[in-house]
Structures are given as structure tokens and as C-alpha cells.
Amino acid sequence: MDVSTPAPQPRKQAPDAGRRSERSRRAIFEAALALVGEVGYPKTTVEGIAARAGVGKQTIYRWWSSKGDVLLDAFLDLSAQAAAEAGATDGEPYAIPDTGDLAADLKAVLRATVDELRDPRFEAPSRALAAEGLVNEQVGREFVARLLEPQLQLYVDRLRAAQDGGQVRPEVDPRIALELFVSPLAQRWLQRTGPISYDYTDTLVDYALYGIAARPPAEPSPPARN
Amino acid sequence: MDVSTPAPQPRKQAPDAGRRSERSRRAIFEAALALVGEVGYPKTTVEGIAARAGVGKQTIYRWWSSKGDVLLDAFLDLSAQAAAEAGATDGEPYAIPDTGDLAADLKAVLRATVDELRDPRFEAPSRALAAEGLVNEQVGREFVARLLEPQLQLYVDRLRAAQDGGQVRPEVDPRIALELFVSPLAQRWLQRTGPISYDYTDTLVDYALYGIAARPPAEPSPPARN
Incomplete structure (x- = not known):
């Protein structure tokens, strides 16, 4: 060598x-x-x-x-x-699949991310780099711009396609929307604020898509979840 | 002294x-x-x-x-x-207000958090501590358990009250639901993945409560946002 x-x-x-x-x-x-x-x-x-x-x-x-x-x-x-x-x-x-079923596609990608986050090859170096990025603004910004943001843009693309297909409300900002399922997973992994699992990321997708609020009180009975 | x-x-x-x-x-x-x-x-x-x-x-x-x-x-x-x-x-x-208007209460608390995150007294020491917590599991777990998680539990309490009042779907897990608006703000601040503002946190609350998905295609016309 x-x-x-x-x-x-x-x-x-x-x-x-x-x-x-x-x-x-x-x-x-x-x-x-x-x-x-x-x-x-x-x-x-x-x-x-x-x-x-x-x-x-x-x-x-x-x-x-x-x-x-x-x-x-x-x-x-x-x-x-x-x-x-x-x-x-x-x-x-990094392409995110587009089967037409947004929830299924997002869940599949996040499950693969869970696998990656649990890969021991990934764990220690990623934590070390993220830690440096927190306190060293230049390192942080460079790695976000060249490593993290290009991955997030794939979610933007997938959510835009879903907007075009009528599955996501047109007034939603995809760059913010993706954070509802990406950031919780990132924080649990980075800061060890909770366990990560397929069930967990599936739940994040469901909450982000359908909301946690009960349907408007004008409706007489609780609606189905989706 | x-x-x-x-x-x-x-x-x-x-x-x-x-x-x-x-x-x-x-x-x-x-x-x-x-x-x-x-x-x-x-x-x-x-x-x-x-x-x-x-x-x-x-x-x-x-x-x-x-x-x-x-x-x-x-x-x-x-x-x-x-x-x-x-x-x-x-x-x-740290009590989260309960005016009966969940969206307004969450937005108010997150706006106060935005102010805190922008406070220069907070910035450098918090980044240093978070960075150490990423690579030093003992430090990370202790600070999460004693500092971060007690704050998150206040959101759990507020969301449970909202469930009792019928504003949040009963099957929602409050400990996961709170991450939809808390974790994106945390990640933007920690990793500098995007700007933070009142508009941003207001948007997170709206998306988390009402979802980003269009209403089911069975409905003939797009419903009002809330």
C-alpha cells in the first residue's frame, strides 16, 4: 500500500x-x-x-x-x-425513490438512514466532524454546504414532485418541511436524546404529513388518520 | 469577589x-x-x-x-x-403557557427560544458543551438528562393537555411530536443549516400541527388550512 x-x-x-x-x-x-x-x-x-x-x-x-x-x-x-x-x-x-406514494418513499429513505447512522464505520468520525462543525464555523459551513445540504436538496426535489402531483399542499416550503422528519432523527442521533428505529422514523413521516392536530372542531366526529 | x-x-x-x-x-x-x-x-x-x-x-x-x-x-x-x-x-x-390555543402557545415559546439562541451569552458556551456531548457520551447523556430533557418534558405536558382538550389526536405520542418543531430549530442553530427567525418557528408549528400533506383525494376541493 x-x-x-x-x-x-x-x-x-x-x-x-x-x-x-x-x-x-x-x-x-x-x-x-x-x-x-x-x-x-x-x-x-x-x-x-x-x-x-x-x-x-x-x-x-x-x-x-x-x-x-x-x-x-x-x-x-x-x-x-x-x-x-x-x-x-x-x-x-442519493436519489429518493418516487413510487407515487410519498409516505412510503420517505419512510424507505429514512429507514436506510437509520441503518447508516447505526453503521460503526460512520459513528465516531461523523460525531467528531459534527462536533468540530459546532465550534468551528468554517468547518461547519463547508461540510454543510458540500455534504449535508446536497442530501437535503434531494428531499426538496421529492417534495416538489409531490406538490406537482397534488400530495403536498402547494403553499408548503419543501426546504422547511423536510426538517420535520430529518432534524428529529439527526438530533436523536447527534445528541442521544432518544432511541432511533424504523418505527420512530415511520412515525415522524406520518406526523409530518398528516399533522398532530385533531381535525377542526367544526367536524362532528374524529376523522380517520389519513 | x-x-x-x-x-x-x-x-x-x-x-x-x-x-x-x-x-x-x-x-x-x-x-x-x-x-x-x-x-x-x-x-x-x-x-x-x-x-x-x-x-x-x-x-x-x-x-x-x-x-x-x-x-x-x-x-x-x-x-x-x-x-x-x-x-x-x-x-x-419553563412552564409553557396554556391559553387554550395550542398553536399560539407553542409559537410564543419557540419565539422566546429563538431570542435565547441569539443571546451572545448563550452562543459560545452552548456550542462548546454540545460539541463535547457529541463525542463524550457521559457528558452528553448527563446534560441531556438534567438540562435538555426536563425542558422537553414541558412540551410533553402541554401536548398532553391539548390531547385532553381534544386539540391533538389522542394516538399521537407527545414525546415524538414535540421534536417536529424543537429539533429543526435545534439543528439549524447547532449545525448552521439555515437561518432562524420567528417566521421560521411559526411555520414549523403550523406544519407540525396541520401536516404538509394535501387532504385525502376523496375530498373534492382543498380544505382550509385549519
């Missing part, structure tokens, strides 16, 4: 997948994720990642300009792997 | 409000919150808090057994102050 002999290319050139060794790339990602999970973001260094991956520091600097860049790519790769395992197609690794 | 002369009492005795100097207690809280916000939880020490507060280390150890205990009390005090400024009564600092 040692590809540490520095090649004579200039640093920080544009990534060139063709020249990269897939094996060393994977070793670097795994080392970066393991390290940040073990010692936290501040103590993770490019030197430490290189040593653990069995590559030279220059190999990393040839492809990435900082530990933040390595970690961003490592997390994007991890998410792509999780999506691939969940059966996503190559072209759209 | 110096009350640093160690008294001959044994350490870790039960707190005795009568013997505490309110002035030194406040200085210790302010120092603890300022320090954790500036240097983070791991680098905050009892020695550092004592030095900044102008008290002796033994003064702190007489009342608290660890920096975690000091910080927990400091945050509880900060929340009580915020609640008092929001007009809460002394006996029930």
Missing part, C-alpha cells in the same frame, strides 16, 4: 482520477476517518493520516490541500458507499 | 445555598461559561475557572465535585435567567 515516493508533479493540482491509485486513495480515506474518530478533528493531521495509510505526506498533498479537504472527500466517499449498499444507482447515489 | 480562603468543611458536601456567597457563585458561573466558550470543554479546568472568577480552587470543590458539575449548574442558571427575562414565574421557570 506504499505509494509514498513523491512524484514530481506540482502540489494541489486538480484531482486526476486516472492517475490516482485507488488502493492508496482508499487507505487515505480509511485512515482519515479512523483518526478523526479516535483523536478528534483538531488533533488529526495530514502527517498522521499519511503515516496510518502507509503513504507519504506528499502523496496526500498532491491530491488535497488540507486535512479538511481529505476528510470532506472521505465522508463523501463513505456516503456514496452507504448509498450504493442501499441499492442506489451509480448516476444518482 | 475574592472568597478564596478555604473553609475547613469537607469537600463535596451537599450544596448549602445559605452558606454560598451569591456573588462568588455568580462569578464562578460566569467564568465557567466564558472559559468553556473560549477554550472548549476539554481545556476548561476547575483551576482555570477559579482563577478567572477570583476565587480559590477549594471554594469550587466545596460546592461542586467536577468541572462538569459546575457547568451543569451554570447552564441551568443561564436558562433560568433567560426564562425569567421571558416573563416566567419563579416556581415554574
Whole structure:
């Protein structure tokens, strides 16, 4: 796995997948994720990642300009792997299914997210990164913009399709609506405020779609749930 | 503000409000919150808090057994102050109003929370503590159990009252339902995933109560929103 002999290319050139060794790339990602999970973001260094991956520091600097860049790519790769395992197609690794049944589609995606959150490969590095993002505004904003928000936009797309199909009220803002089921799961996982399960995420979807309020008192009898 | 002369009492005795100097207690809280916000939880020490507060280390150890205990009390005090400024009564600092109008009551409380989250006294120490709770399970669980969950239980109480009054569907689990409006605000603030405002929290309450789904297609025309 040692590809540490520095090649004579200039640093920080544009990534060139063709020249990269897939094996060393994977070793670097795994080392970066393991390290940040073990010692936290501040103590993770490019030197430490290189040593653990069995590559030279220059190999990393040839492809990435900082530990933040390595970690961003490592997390994007991890998410792509999780999506691939969940059966996503190559072209759209995060696409949310559209079977016409919005509740079923959202529940399926959230169940897959529950599986991902329970994956031990994901746990420690994700917590370390999220923790750093809370106190380091630059890290937080970069990872939200490049990692989290693109995933949330897939829910926006799915909810817009549901609005077009008449399943979601037209005046609803999809970017806010998605938070009714995404944010509770995120908070339970991040802050350990409660257990996460398929039942739980199914319930979130039902509440978000149909509301928790009783139907208007003008109606004489309680209506069916949906 | 110096009350640093160690008294001959044994350490870790039960707190005795009568013997505490309110002035030194406040200085210790302010120092603890300022320090954790500036240097983070791991680098905050009892020695550092004592030095900044102008008290002796033994003064702190007489009342608290660890920096975690000091910080927990400091945050509880900060929340009580915020609640008092929001007009809460002394006996029930966090009570959620019950005017009979659930939507209005929830919106009022969430608007007060928006104000608190924007308070600079709150920002840095809260982020530092939340960040530590993400990666340090013991700290996370203790602060959730003693600080966050008691606040969430007030929403449970309010939603149960609404169920008793017929405004919330009886089959709804209040502990999950509250997350539809609490967790999105928490995530936007913690992870900076979006702006927070009164309009935003008002919208969350409306979506959570009435749902984002269009009414069932059996109905010929779209019903009024509530």
C-alpha cells in the first residue's frame, strides 16, 4: 500500500482520477476517518493520516490541500458507499425513490438512514466532524454546504414532485418541511436524546404529513388518520 | 469577589445555598461559561475557572465535585435567567403557557427560544458543551438528562393537555411530536443549516400541527388550512 515516493508533479493540482491509485486513495480515506474518530478533528493531521495509510505526506498533498479537504472527500466517499449498499444507482447515489406514494418513499429513505447512522464505520468520525462543525464555523459551513445540504436538496426535489402531483399542499416550503422528519432523527442521533428505529422514523413521516392536530372542531366526529 | 480562603468543611458536601456567597457563585458561573466558550470543554479546568472568577480552587470543590458539575449548574442558571427575562414565574421557570390555543402557545415559546439562541451569552458556551456531548457520551447523556430533557418534558405536558382538550389526536405520542418543531430549530442553530427567525418557528408549528400533506383525494376541493 506504499505509494509514498513523491512524484514530481506540482502540489494541489486538480484531482486526476486516472492517475490516482485507488488502493492508496482508499487507505487515505480509511485512515482519515479512523483518526478523526479516535483523536478528534483538531488533533488529526495530514502527517498522521499519511503515516496510518502507509503513504507519504506528499502523496496526500498532491491530491488535497488540507486535512479538511481529505476528510470532506472521505465522508463523501463513505456516503456514496452507504448509498450504493442501499441499492442506489451509480448516476444518482442519493436519489429518493418516487413510487407515487410519498409516505412510503420517505419512510424507505429514512429507514436506510437509520441503518447508516447505526453503521460503526460512520459513528465516531461523523460525531467528531459534527462536533468540530459546532465550534468551528468554517468547518461547519463547508461540510454543510458540500455534504449535508446536497442530501437535503434531494428531499426538496421529492417534495416538489409531490406538490406537482397534488400530495403536498402547494403553499408548503419543501426546504422547511423536510426538517420535520430529518432534524428529529439527526438530533436523536447527534445528541442521544432518544432511541432511533424504523418505527420512530415511520412515525415522524406520518406526523409530518398528516399533522398532530385533531381535525377542526367544526367536524362532528374524529376523522380517520389519513 | 475574592472568597478564596478555604473553609475547613469537607469537600463535596451537599450544596448549602445559605452558606454560598451569591456573588462568588455568580462569578464562578460566569467564568465557567466564558472559559468553556473560549477554550472548549476539554481545556476548561476547575483551576482555570477559579482563577478567572477570583476565587480559590477549594471554594469550587466545596460546592461542586467536577468541572462538569459546575457547568451543569451554570447552564441551568443561564436558562433560568433567560426564562425569567421571558416573563416566567419563579416556581415554574419553563412552564409553557396554556391559553387554550395550542398553536399560539407553542409559537410564543419557540419565539422566546429563538431570542435565547441569539443571546451572545448563550452562543459560545452552548456550542462548546454540545460539541463535547457529541463525542463524550457521559457528558452528553448527563446534560441531556438534567438540562435538555426536563425542558422537553414541558412540551410533553402541554401536548398532553391539548390531547385532553381534544386539540391533538389522542394516538399521537407527545414525546415524538414535540421534536417536529424543537429539533429543526435545534439543528439549524447547532449545525448552521439555515437561518432562524420567528417566521421560521411559526411555520414549523403550523406544519407540525396541520401536516404538509394535501387532504385525502376523496375530498373534492382543498380544505382550509385549519
